[in-house]
Amino acid sequence: MSTLRTRTAPIRLGTRRSALAQAQSGHVAAALEKITGHAVELVPITSEGDTNRASLSEIGGQGIFATRLREALFAGECDFLVHSLKDLPTAIPDGLVIAATPRREDARDVAITRGGTPLHALRAGSRVGTGSPRRMAQVHRRAPHAEVVDIRGNVDSRLQRVASGELEAVILAAAGLSRLGSDSPLRREELGLAEWPTAPGQGSLAVETRTDAPADLLAALAALDDHDTRVAVTAERAVLEGLDAGCQAPMAAHAVVEGGDIRVRAVVYASDGGRRIGLDVTEPLNGEYIRRNGSGNGADAADGAPPMHAARAIGLSVAHRLLDQGAADLVSREHPSS
CATH class of the missing domain: 3.40.190.10 (Periplasmic binding protein-like II)
Known part of the structure; x- marks a missing residue:
């Protein structure tokens, strides 16, 4: 791959063909053009989720909107991707990295x-x-x-x-x-999110590329990242991961960074809405949670865990507490997690 300094062709952004996907990718493209001074070209890609008209409850949960895009990225058809984060499986394939999570829009x-x-x-x-x-x-x-x-x-x-x-x-x-x-x-x-929490990552975008992408492209994409958004969605997606329930599970998780703390609200529903199990917790992001609960390794506990590590540990803990309260009876668990 050529670096940004030597390339003359536009940077290629892989996106789904829907109007919404291209609109949100266009916002990312414009921001990246300002950072790099290079043109960014949208490369429309048709995913299974765009062609399979079956119910999402039947075909969802296995990255139906992401798989074809990722194949195109690995094949060199584009340089990076923009996903709706709520549609992205929690397991990131080897060789790929979420290089940025831009500032979240309204999550409601x-x-x-x-x-x-x-x-x-x-x-x-x-x-x-x-x-x-x-x-x-x-x-x-x-x-x-x-x-x-x-x-x-x-x-x-x-x-x-x-x-x-x-x-x-x-x-x-x-x-x-x-x-x-x-x-x-x-x-x-x-x-309102208090009574109607939404999907993990809702309102957020994921900017994904290959781990072997040119260093200057990785750096340019990283400049799009919003720290508080990444911390919040890390916790939300860890709840989903811990439940092992899939993207189309009847569950919600929303997190907000408040000063040095993170507040996580998570709910699992019966499919008919007749029953719900929920938690609303606020924990510190400075490693105190990990020290108190014995998560992570000794270095993390001694030095204060990075916020992303703490956010993920908190999200997984919320999932485990939900399962202890009976959430496993309300969701169909699936492998791999998504």
């Missing part, structure tokens, strides 16, 4: 309706669309008299199903709407 979900009726106030039998088992369980809890409809499709097609009256509401990620610049006349209800 939103309910989209025609008239602005809150989700909990929808009339009995109202049809609410989502393809996420986690959101399905949450809709069952928030609007138990509604009918949940398993849907696929891009953001525009989902909005159209509400506008046409086919559905009374759909649940979407606030970050996706923001990145697309959606100006739909439909009404939106922001769903």
Whole structure:
């Protein structure tokens, strides 16, 4: 591979073909162009998740949006990738590295309706669309008299199903709407994270490349990284990893860095929303948690663990506590973790 200093061709960014994927990749491309002074070219790649129209609850959990992109990266078809972090398996293949997690957008979900009726106030039998088992369980809890409809499709097609009256509401990620610049006349209800936590990594992007990429490319990508975002999503993804439940499990995890501490909220749901097991913990990121709980090696305990190490240990501990409280009865565990 040539270095950035010697190359004349654009830096190639591999991305899914969807409008949302290309919009969020475009934001990363523009930021990287400012850092490097080099043009960045989007390389659209079709993933299995874009062509397989089966329910995500049936085909999800094994990196269906990431596998083809990673094959293209290994094959030299592009120089780096941009993923929606919530779609990325927790196990990173040998030879790849998440070089950056840019600052997170709004992590909330939103309910989209025609008239602005809150989700909990929808009339009995109202049809609410989502393809996420986690959101399905949450809709069952928030609007138990509604009918949940398993849907696929891009953001525009989902909005159209509400506008046409086919559905009374759909649940979407606030970050996706923001990145697309959606100006739909439909009404939106922001769903607060305290009562409606979202998927690990929601609102975050993962910038991934090969471990043998040129050092100056790795350095340029690292400049896109937001420290607090990376710490938070490290904890969230560790909860998912510890549950060993897969990307499409009915679970949520959201973390926030507050000064020298990290607060992690995690919930596992029964698929019908009838039962939930949750935890809300705040722990220090300075290694005190690891020293107190005996995690990590002696050097970590003596010198104060790096925040990423502490965040991962805290996330795994939250997962184990959820399992101890019966979460294993609510999720289908799968291998490899994703």
